[in-house]
Amino acid sequence: MSSAVSPLALPFPELPAIGGVTLRVARARYKTWDRCDLTYAELAPGTAVAGVTTQSRCPSPEVEWCRRALVLGNARALVVNAGNSNAFTGDRGRAAVEAIAARTAGHLGCMPSDVFVASTGVIGVPLPIDRAEAGLDAAFVAEPCDWRAATETIGTTDTFAKAAVTRAVVDGRTVTLVGIIKGSGMIAPDMATMLGFIFTDAAVEAPFLQRALSAANAASFSCITVDSDTSTSDTVLAFATGTAGNAPLAADDSDGADAFRAALADLCLQLAHLVVRDGEGASKFIRIDVTGAESDRSAHRVAMSVANSPLVKTAIAGEDANWGRVVMAVGKAGEAAERDRLAIRFGNTQVAEGGLAVSGYDEAPVAAHLKGQDVEIGVDLGMGEGRATVWTCDLTHGYISINADYRS
Amino acid sequence: MSSAVSPLALPFPELPAIGGVTLRVARARYKTWDRCDLTYAELAPGTAVAGVTTQSRCPSPEVEWCRRALVLGNARALVVNAGNSNAFTGDRGRAAVEAIAARTAGHLGCMPSDVFVASTGVIGVPLPIDRAEAGLDAAFVAEPCDWRAATETIGTTDTFAKAAVTRAVVDGRTVTLVGIIKGSGMIAPDMATMLGFIFTDAAVEAPFLQRALSAANAASFSCITVDSDTSTSDTVLAFATGTAGNAPLAADDSDGADAFRAALADLCLQLAHLVVRDGEGASKFIRIDVTGAESDRSAHRVAMSVANSPLVKTAIAGEDANWGRVVMAVGKAGEAAERDRLAIRFGNTQVAEGGLAVSGYDEAPVAAHLKGQDVEIGVDLGMGEGRATVWTCDLTHGYISINADYRS
Numbered sequence: 001m002s003s004a005v006s007p008l009a010l011p012f013p014e015l016p017a018i019g020g021v022t023l024r025v026a027r028a029r030y031k032t033w034d035r036c037d038l039t040y041a042e043l044a045p046g047t048a049v050a051g052v053t054t055q056s057r058c059p060s061p062e063v064e065w066c067r068r069a070l071v072l073g074n075a076r077a078l079v080v081n082a083g084n085s086n087a088f089t090g091d092r093g094r095a096a097v098e099a100i101a102a103r104t105a106g107h108l109g110c111m112p113s114d115v116f117v118a119s120t121g122v123i124g125v126p127l128p129i130d131r132a133e134a135g136l137d138a139a140f141v142a143e144p145c146d147w148r149a150a151t152e153t154i155g156t157t158d159t160f161a162k163a164a165v166t167r168a169v170v171d172g173r174t175v176t177l178v179g180i181i182k183g184s185g186m187i188a189p190d191m192a193t194m195l196g197f198i199f200t201d202a203a204v205e206a207p208f209l210q211r212a213l214s215a216a217n218a219a220s221f222s223c224i225t226v227d228s229d230t231s232t233s234d235t236v237l238a239f240a241t242g243t244a245g246n247a248p249l250a251a252d253d254s255d256g257a258d259a260f261r262a263a264l265a266d267l268c269l270q271l272a273h274l275v276v277r278d279g280e281g282a283s284k285f286i287r288i289d290v291t292g293a294e295s296d297r298s299a300h301r302v303a304m305s306v307a308n309s310p311l312v313k314t315a316i317a318g319e320d321a322n323w324g325r326v327v328m329a330v331g332k333a334g335e336a337a338e339r340d341r342l343a344i345r346f347g348n349t350q351v352a353e354g355g356l357a358v359s360g361y362d363e364a365p366v367a368a369h370l371k372g373q374d375v376e377i378g379v380d381l382g383m384g385e386g387r388a389t390v391w392t393c394d395l396t397h398g399y400i401s402i403n404a405d406y407r408s
Numbered sequence: 409m410s411s412a413v414s415p416l417a418l419p420f421p422e423l424p425a426i427g428g429v430t431l432r433v434a435r436a437r438y439k440t441w442d443r444c445d446l447t448y449a450e451l452a453p454g455t456a457v458a459g460v461t462t463q464s465r466c467p468s469p470e471v472e473w474c475r476r477a478l479v480l481g482n483a484r485a486l487v488v489n490a491g492n493s494n495a496f497t498g499d500r501g502r503a504a505v506e507a508i509a510a511r512t513a514g515h516l517g518c519m520p521s522d523v524f525v526a527s528t529g530v531i532g533v534p535l536p537i538d539r540a541e542a543g544l545d546a547a548f549v550a551e552p553c554d555w556r557a558a559t560e561t562i563g564t565t566d567t568f569a570k571a572a573v574t575r576a577v578v579d580g581r582t583v584t585l586v587g588i589i590k591g592s593g594m595i596a597p598d599m600a601t602m603l604g605f606i607f608t609d610a611a612v613e614a615p616f617l618q619r620a621l622s623a624a625n626a627a628s629f630s631c632i633t634v635d636s637d638t639s640t641s642d643t644v645l646a647f648a649t650g651t652a653g654n655a656p657l658a659a660d661d662s663d664g665a666d667a668f669r670a671a672l673a674d675l676c677l678q679l680a681h682l683v684v685r686d687g688e689g690a691s692k693f694i695r696i697d698v699t700g701a702e703s704d705r706s707a708h709r710v711a712m713s714v715a716n717s718p719l720v721k722t723a724i725a726g727e728d729a730n731w732g733r734v735v736m737a738v739g740k741a742g743e744a745a746e747r748d749r750l751a752i753r754f755g756n757t758q759v760a761e762g763g764l765a766v767s768g769y770d771e772a773p774v775a776a777h778l779k780g781q782d783v784e785i786g787v788d789l790g791m792g793e794g795r796a797t798v799w800t801c802d803l804t805h806g807y808i809s810i811n812a813d814y815r816s
Contacts, residue, residue: 058739058747088735088747090764123732124765186719186736227718228636229733230740310635310718310803311594311811318812324531325637327496328594331466332638339466339496356498357532395718396812400805403719404726 008277008285008373008393009160015147015178016165019201020044020241024142025153028135030083030121030128036153038132039080040139041197042108044241049075049116050210052217054234060087061094062117063235065101069113073206075239076114077104078197080154081132082182084121087232092126099129100136107140118195118235120182121156151180154195157402158184158278164270168202168263170256171246175202177263181271185280185403187226188308196221196236196271202260203242205250212261213238213268220268223300223390226279227399228308238264276391281398284316286375286391292343293386298335300388302379305333313395316375321366323351330379341382346370353380416685416693416781416801417568423555423586424573427609428452428649432550433561436543438491438529438536444561446540447488448547449605450516452649457483457524458618460625462642468495469502470525471643473509477521481614483647484522485512486605488562489540490590492529495640500534507537508544515548526603526643528590529564559588562603565810566592566686572678576610576671578664579654583610585671589679593688593811595634596716604629604644604679610668611650613658620669621646621676628676631708631798634687635807636716646672684799689806692724694783694799700751701794706743708796710787713741721803724783729774731759738787749790754778761788 021043025036051070053063062085069075079100086093101112108114119127151161163180181196198213213236221236242248249257277285288306293299306312309329315322323344330337340355347369350358369375375394429451433444459478461471470493477483487508494501509520516522527535559569571588589604606621621644629644650656657665685693696714701707714720717737723730731752738745748763755777758766777783783802 054739055742056736056739057741057743057745058735058750085732088732088750088760088764090748090762092764122730123735124760126764188740229717229719229736232736232739309637310807311637314808314811317808320812322530324493324496327466327531328464328637328640331462331464331640332596333465334463335465337465340498342466342496352496352532354498356496356500356534395808397805397808399718400722400725400803400808403722404728404804 004159006159006278006282008282010274010277012148012161013163013165015163016176018176018178018199018241019243020047021199022144023150024139025145025149026135026139026142028081028131030081030131037082038135038139039150039153040136041078043075043077043239044243045076046242047075048073048204048206048209048240049237050206050213051235051237052214054231056230056232058088058232060085060119060233061097062086062119063233065097066116066235069116072113074114075116076108076110078116078237079104080195081119081127082121082154082156084119084125084127085123085233086119086127087123089124089126096127096129096132100132103133103136116237120195120233123232147178147180154180155182157280158182160278162271162274162278164267166263166267168256168259170202170249170260173244173246175200175244175246177267179267179271181275183275184278185227186229186231187224187275187279188228188230198238198267200240201244202240203244203246203248204240205248208249209238209240212264215261216265216268219265220272224272224276225304225307225392226276273391276393279393280402281396282393283396284373284375284394286316286393287389288377289389290379291387292381292383294336294384295386296388299386301335302330302333303388303390305329306377306379307390307392310395316370317394317396319370321346321363321370326377326379336383337381343380343382345378347376412567414567414686414690416690418682418685420556420569421571421573423571424584426584426586426607426649427651428455429607430552431558432547433553433557434543434547434550436489436539438489438539445490446543446547447558447561449486451483451485451647452651453484454650455483456481456612456614456617456648457645458614458621459643459645460622462639464638464640466496466640468493468527468641469505470494470527471641473505474524474643477524480521482522483524484516484518486524486645487512488603489527489535490529490562490564492527492533492535493531493641494527494535495531497532497534504535504537504540508540511541511544524645528603528641531640555586555588562588563590565688566590568686570679570682570686572675574671574675576664576667578610578657578668581652581654583608583652583654585675587675587679589683591683592686593635594637594639595632595683595687596636596638606646606675608648609652610648611652611654611656612648613656616657617646617648620672623669624673624676627673628680632680632684633712633715633800634684681799684801687801688810689804690801691804692783692802693781694724694785694801695797696785697797698787699795700789700791702744702792703794704796707794710738710741710743711796711798713737714785714787715798715800718803724778725802725804727778729754729771729778734785734787744791745789751788751790753786755784
C-alpha cells in the first residue's frame with residue numbers, strides 16, 4: 001500500500017467467510033519490499049468460475065491463460081502476484097504462468113486449467129519463476145488468513161484495502177457474495193478493471209455465472225475511469241463454490257436468478273466505486289449522468305468523454321464551476337449532439353440549457369456543491385432516450401506525483 | 409501572456425511585412441486586465457481566404473460565421489478577440505459576431521461576409537457587444553503594429569508569442585508566408601488548432617488555397633495534442649493578398665504550386681510545433697513515430713493513443729524509461745496490433761521487440777535520452793506499411809496548476 005490514504009477511502013467492511021474458500025498469503029519478494037505479495041485462494045471441488053478480461057491488444061500471459069481456462073468453467077485455485085504484471089514478457093512470461101499453474105495443480109491434485117493466475121505491477125519484466133515457486137510453497141503451508149490480509153496482498157499503488165459484500169436468497173437459502181479488488185491508476189476498464197475477485201457460496205453453473213457477471217460488468221467496471229488508460233492485465237473473476245446448498249442456478253428465469261444477479265450487480269458496482277475512490281491523487285468522487293442521447297451506447301461515450309477530459313477533471317479539482325469545459329467535452333465526443341439542445345446540471349442546479357447559460361444563473365449553489373467530496377454532473381442532450389452513468393475522480397497534483405516517478 | 413515562459417519556448421522570429429496586410433490592436437477590456445485583447449487585420453481588396461475549423465459538435469458562433477463566409481472565399485478583414493471565446497452563448501453570442509462584422513464592414517465599405525471573426529477564452533459568457541464595438545473603433549484609428557504585437561494580442565494562456573515564416577518561388581516571384589498562432593491547453597485539434605492565422609502576399613485563388621491548407625493541416629495541426637481536449641473554437645485561416653504580383657495559383661499542377669504547397673505545409677508544421685512547445689506545463693517536446701500499421705489512419709490513431717496517455721506523459725515528465733506504458737497505450741488504441749510483433753524505440757535505442765524487452769537491454773542510453781528536452785518514441789507494429797508522426801508534450805504539475813484555477 002502507498003503512503004497517504006485517499007481522502008475518499010471507505011472503511012474496510014465486516015466480511016463473512018465464504019464456504020469452500022480458503023485464503024493464504026506469502027512473501028514471494030517480487031520487489032525489494034517487506035510485505036506479502038502472493039495471494040493463494042483454495043477453492044472447493046466443484047467451484048464454477050466466470051470472468052471478464054481486458055480488451056487490450058497487448059494482454060498479459062495471465063489474461064490469456066485465464067481466457068483459455070474460463071472455457072472449461074471449473075476452478076480449484078486462484079494465485080495473484082503483486083509487484084510485477086508479467087505483461088509483455090514473451091515466452092518467459094508464459095512459462096512463469098504455466099509453472100505457477102503446474103505447481104499449484106500438483107499440490108491440489110487437479111488440472112492446471114483449474115488454476116487461475118493474475119499478476120499486477122510493472123510491465124515488461126518477466127515474473128521470476130523461482131520466486132513464484134518459493135512463494136507458492138510458502139503459501140501452501142501458511143496459516144489461512146482473513147479477507148483483509150488477502151485484499152492488502154493483491155494491492156500495489158492502492159492506498160486502502162477495497163472489498164464489499166452482498167447477499168441474496170436463492171432456493172430458500174441465503175447466499176453470500178464477497179468481492180475484493182485492487183486498482184488505482186491505469187484505470188479505464190474495457191470489460192473489466194485491474195484485478196477483482198468475487199467469491200460466493202451459491203451453487204451456480206458456470207454459463208449462468210458468466211452471463212450474470214458480464215451484465216454486472218457492463219454497468220459497473222465498464223463505467224469507471226480514473227485516467228483513460230486501459231491496463232494490459234484487467235481481470236475480474238467470479239468463483240461460486242456451491243457450499244450454500246441451493247439447487248444450482250442455471251436457467252436465466254430460475255428461482256432466485258433475479259436476486260442473485262441483483263446481488264452480483266450491486267457487489268460489482270460497490271467494487272467499481274471503491275476503485276474510483278482510490279483513483280491516483282483523487283480528491284473528488286464524480287458521477288456523470290447523460291440523458292437524452294440517441295442510444296445508451298452514445299450516452300456512454302459522451303459520459304466517458306466528459307469523465308476523461310483533463311480540463312473537466314482539473315476544474316473540479318480546483319472546485320471551479322467551469323461548466324464550459326463540459327460543453328467542450330460533449331462537443332468533442334464524436335456522438336450525435338446539438339449545441340442548442342444541450343442542458344447541463346451541476347448537483348441539483350441547472351447551469352445551462354438551450355445552448356447557453358440559464359437566465360439569472362447563480363453560481364453560488366454550484367460552488368457550494370463543488371466544495372463537497374461528491375460531485376454530480378448531469379448532461380441532457382435533448383436528442384432521444386439514451387442514458388448512461390459513469391463515475392470518475394478529479395485530476396490533481398497527486399496523480400502527477402504518483403506517476404512521474406512510479407518505477408523509481 | 410501567462411507568468412512563467414515555457415522551457416521549450418523558441419525566440420520570436422524576424423518577420424517581414426506582407427503586402428496588403430495591415431495590423432492594429434486595441435483594448436476591448438474583455439477581462440479586467442491591462443493589455444490589448446482585440447486584433448484587427450485589414451486585408452487588401454481581392455484577398456482570397458481558406459480555413460479549417462473544429463469538428464466539435466458545440467462550435468462557437470465565430471466558427472459558424474467563418475464557415476459560412478469561407479464559402480464565398482473573399483476576405484477584407486480579420487478580427488480576433490482574446491479573453492472570451494463567446495462559445496455556448498446562444499443568440500447573444502451570434503449577435504456579437506454579427507455586430508463585429510457589420511461595424512467592420514461599415515468601416516471598410518465591404519460585405520459583412522468579407523469579415524472573419526475569431527474569439528478565444530472562457531466558454532459560456534456572451535462577448536459584450538459594447539466592449540467589442542468600442543475596441544473596434546479604437547483599433548480602426550490605432551497606429552499599425554508589428555507581427556509581435558498582434559501575436560501577443562491574440563494569446564491567452566500562452567507563455568510566449570508564436571509565429572513562423574516561409575517562402576516559395578511562384579511564377580518567378582518570391583512569395584512570403586507568415587503565420588501567427590495561439591494555443592496552449594484544450595489542444596487536440598480535429599482539423600485545426602486553437603486560433604492560427606496565415607498571411608501571404610502570393611496571388612492564390614481560394615479553392616486552391618483551401619486544398620493546400622487542408623492538406624497542410626492534415627500533417628500538422630491534426631497531428632498534435634497537448635491534453636486530448638478539443639476546443640469549441642479551433643480555427644485556422646489563410647489569407648492570400650496577391651500583392652506579390654504572380655499569376656494567380658489555381659490549378660494543382662500549375663507552375664509554383666508544389667513550391668507554395670511545400671512552403672504552406674512547412675509553415676503549418678512550424679506553427680503546430682510551437683503550440684506543443686507552449687503546451688500547458690510542458691517540459692518535454694515529444695515526437696511519436698508509428699510505423700508498420702495496417703494503414704496510415706490506423707498508425708495515426710495508435711500514435712495519438714500514445715500521445716494522449718496520461719501515464720506515458722507523466723513517465724516522460726519524470727524522465728522514467730517506463731516503456732511498458734507505451735505497450736499499454738498501443739494495446740488500448742483499438743487498432744490492429746499484435747503484442748508479439750510489437751517493437752518500441754526510445755531515441756535511437758531499441759528497447760523492446762517481438763513482444764518483450766530486447767536481449768541485454770541497457771537502460772542507460774534511454775535514461776540519457778529522456779534527460780533531454782526532445783524525446784522521440786518509435787513504435788513499429790509489424791503489421792503493414794501504414795505510418796504516422798504526431799507531436800505532444802509531457803504532463804506535469806504545471807498543467808494541474810494552470811487548469812485547476814483557470815477562471816479564478
